[in-house]
Every structure is written in structure tokens, then in C-alpha cells.
Amino acid sequence: xxxxxxxxxxxxxxxxxxxxxxxxxxxxxxxxxxxxxxxxxxxxxxxxxxxxxxxxxxxxxxxxxxxxxxxxxxxxxxxxx
Amino acid sequence: xxxxxxxxxxxxxxxxxxxxxxxxxxxxxxxxxxxxxxxxxxxxxxxxxxxxxxxxxxxxxxxxxxxxxxxxxxxxxxxxxxxxxxxxxxxxxxxxxxxxxxxxxxxxxxxxxxxxxxxxxxxxxxxxxxxxxxxxxxxxxxxxxxxxxxxxxxxxxxxxxxxxxxxxxxxxxxxxxxxxxxxxxxxxxxxxxxxxxxxxxxxxxxxxxxxxxxxxxxxxxxxxxxxxxxxxxxxxxxxxxxxxxxxxxxxxxxxxxxxxx
Ligand SMILES: NC(=O)c1ccc[n+]([C@@H]2O[C@H](COP(=O)([O-])OP(=O)(O)OC[C@H]3O[C@@H](n4cnc5c(N)ncnc54)[C@H](OP(=O)(O)O)[C@@H]3O)[C@@H](O)[C@H]2O)c1
Numbered sequence: 001x002x003x004x005x006x007x008x009x010x011x012x013x014x015x016x017x018x019x020x021x022x023x024x025x026x027x028x029x030x031x032x033x034x035x036x037x038x039x040x041x042x043x044x045x046x047x048x049x050x051x052x053x054x055x056x057x058x059x060x061x062x063x064x065x066x067x068x069x070x071x072x073x074x075x076x077x078x079x080x081x
Numbered sequence: 082x083x084x085x086x087x088x089x090x091x092x093x094x095x096x097x098x099x100x101x102x103x104x105x106x107x108x109x110x111x112x113x114x115x116x117x118x119x120x121x122x123x124x125x126x127x128x129x130x131x132x133x134x135x136x137x138x139x140x141x142x143x144x145x146x147x148x149x150x151x152x153x154x155x156x157x158x159x160x161x162x163x164x165x166x167x168x169x170x171x172x173x174x175x176x177x178x179x180x181x182x183x184x185x186x187x188x189x190x191x192x193x194x195x196x197x198x199x200x201x202x203x204x205x206x207x208x209x210x211x212x213x214x215x216x217x218x219x220x221x222x223x224x225x226x227x228x229x230x231x232x233x234x235x236x237x238x239x240x241x242x243x244x245x246x247x248x249x250x251x252x253x254x255x256x257x258x259x260x261x262x263x264x265x266x267x268x269x270x271x272x273x274x275x276x277x278x279x280x281x282x283x284x285x286x287x288x289x290x291x292x293x294x295x296x297x298x299x300x301x302x303x304x305x306x307x308x309x310x311x312x313x314x315x316x317x318x319x320x321x322x323x324x325x326x327x328x329x330x331x332x333x334x335x336x337x338x339x340x341x342x
Contacts, residue, residue, distance in 0.1 A: 036178055036192055043146070052144075055121040 024065030084112030095174030097126030103298030252318030292325030
């Protein structure tokens with residue numbers, strides 16, 4: 001499963017929304033995720049992909065696509081290291 | 082300078098910023114080595130650790146979400162391996178979901194209780210073993226919200242009430258091990274976050290405080306240092322209120338003594 005699909009699974013499970021409404025250009029607000037949902041999504045992504053996502057970085061995400069790109073980039077960096 | 086804590090090791094949860102940072106700096110100024118636990122702000126924790134090292138003490142940062150038992154265990158495993166002892170535990174980290182009581186769902190409740198109350202239980206259990214024979218001190222940071230009602234503060238307020246009750250139980254049950262356990266409850270403290278929220282209302286806050294100004298992180302740190310000193314040996318299981326007198330004022334009375342119209 002692609003990283004994007006895995007992240008969609010995480011988001012849909014925590015926010016309890018259908019996976020298909022999560023779009024790259026959509027925001028957490030669009031799917032009614034509250035701040036606690038967001039923290040839990042970040043935590044789950046950190047555990048699943050064994051990376052760290054500090055708040056400073058998460059605050060920069062404009063949409064779901066930015067989040068996916070960030071995770072992909074950090075996994076790639078980790079694999080290189 | 083008087084440095085009674087030389088050779089001691091302190092763990093401050095959420096010690097990277099805000100009140101936790103002020104506590105870490107104060108303990109270091111008294112000579113203590115300090116472990117700074119953090120969760121989501123590594124940069125800030127690193128900066129604080131650097132400040133501590135510049136004061137001439139050992140400092141180490143450990144990332145752990147204190148809401149997760151496994152992470153607490155991992156943190157204490159590191160402390161056990163690297164040091165093998167601990168003298169002071171400051172349970173300061175807190176989080177919470179600000180909602181009216183009717184909107185506090187199970188997820189929000191558990192999140193708040195796990196980080197604010199259960200963390201003290203689990204940290205104290207591990208810390209007690211590392212404090213064996215060392216006259217350990219445990220201080221938790223609570224808030225007036227444990228007994229006063231603030232808007233949207235229900236989940237956090239209840240978690241702080243649990244924290245204070247647990248402080249009493251720990252104080253009694255750890256007394257035979259020579260460990261002193263107390264808590265501090267503060268009113269609104271002038272941290273960077275709070276400065277943002279109360280912008281423009283500073284005067285009103287000041288006016289509601291008989292002591293004439295708001296509580297600062299340093300005010301809290303000073304009392305923590307006292308509770309960690311041998312002078313406080315006979316204080317056990319207490320929650321010390323730091324609020325410049327605000328909570329003992331009768332309602333509808335101004336600080337100058339007149340009755341508000
Ligand atoms: N500020 C006030 O007006 C006030 C009043 C009364 C009592 N208090 C109490 O004083 C204590 C400190 O407050 P503050 O205002 O300095 O806090 P703050 O600015 O909100 O910072 C919270 C601290 O706790 C850490 N933290 C949060 N969740 C954590 C978790 N799950 N695991 C580990 N660390 C976590 C944070 O670390 P990261 O940044 O790394 O995530 C940060 O260091 C709290 O217990 C609070 O309830 C504050």
C-alpha cells in the first residue's frame with residue numbers, strides 16, 4: 001500500500017470519515033477533524049513510519065497533500081541515512 | 082552562590098518551555114543536573130538544555146509522550162541506564178481539551194486524564210525505585226482549576242483534582258522511603274502562551290490579584306525549589322496555592338476592600 005493510502009487509512013480511522021472524501025487539496029478542517037484528532041493523526045503517523053513530526057513542521061501543512069509529501073520525504077531521508 | 086542540589090539529578094516533564102523551563106533553570110541554578118522531557122517541541126527543549134549546560138550542570142533531553150505508559154517506561158529505562166538514580170521528579174507536563182462539559186467526549190477525557198493525572202502515577206512508580214536511599218522529592222504542578230470553575234476547563238480541572246488526590250496518597254505511601262511528595266496549584270501564570278490569550282486584559286488580571294501582579298513562571302519555580310529543599314521536610318501531601326491571594330478573596334469584593342457595584 002502506498003504511503004498516501006496508509007495515511008488515508010489513519011485519518012479515516014481517527015476522524016471516522018470515509019477514506020474517499022480525503023483529498024490531497026483538502027484540509028483537516030474540511031473533514032471536521034478537531035485539534036485532538038490532528039494530534040492523534042500526527043502521533044499515529046510518527047509511530048507507523050518511525051519518523052518525528054514536530055509541531056513547527058505540522059503547522060506549515062496547507063493541506064493533506066503537504067502532509068503526505070512531508071512523510072514521504074522524511075521516510076526517504078531516513079532510508080538514505 | 083548557595084548550591085544545595087549539587088550532585089542531584091532532576092527530571093522535569095515538559096521542561097523545555099513555559100513553567101517547566103523556569104523550574105529546570107531554577108533547579109540548575111542550585112546545582113542540580115537536569116533531564117528535560119519534551120513531546121512536540123524538540124528545538125525549544127534543545128535550547129533549554131543548552132542554557133542549562135551553560136550554567137555548568139549536566140543536561141539531557143528525552144522525548145516521551147507522558148500520556149503513553151510505554152513511552153514513560155522507555156524514558157525511565159534511559160535514565161536508569163545513563164544515571165541509575167534520580168533525586169527530584171517534577172510532574173509538570175500537561176495538555177487538555179478545552180470544551181464545555183457537555184462536549185467532553187471519551188477521547189478528550191482520556192487524553193487529558195492520561196497526560197495530566199495518570200502520568201504522575203506511572204512516573205512516580207518508576208521514580209521511587211531510582212530514589213531509593215536518596216531522600217527523593219516529587220512535586221506536581223496543578224492549577225486552581227482543580228477546585229474553581231473556569232470556562233471550558235472541565236476535563237483539565239478534573240484531571241488536576243485527581244493529581245492533587247494522588248499527591249496525598251503518594252506522600253503517605255512513599256514516606257517510609259524518605260520521599261517527600263507535594264503539589265503546587267497556580268492561578269493563571271504569565272507564560273508566552275497566556276500573554277497571547279489575555280492581550281489587553283493584563284490590567285484586569287492584575288487588579289483581581291491582591292499581590293498586585295500576575296504569577297510568573299519564576300514564582301512557581303521558587304516554591305518548587307523550596308519544596309525540594311530539606312527545609313520543607315515536614316511538608317507532605319500538600320497542594321501549595323500560588324495565586325497572589327486571588328482565591329481567598331470573597332466574590333464581588335475589589336482588591337482595595339470596597340464592594341464592587
Ligand atoms: N500557564 C498557566 O496559566 C498555568 C496555570 C496553572 C497551572 N499550570 C500548569 O503548569 C504546568 C505547565 O504549564 P505551561 O503553561 O508552562 O504549559 P504549556 O506552555 O502549555 O506547555 C506544556 C508543556 O508540557 C509539555 N507536554 C504537553 N503534553 C505533553 C505530553 N503528552 N508528554 C510530555 N510533555 C508534554 C509540552 O512539551 P512540548 O512543547 O515539547 O510538547 C510543554 O513543555 C502545567 O501542568 C499546567 O497545567 C499552568
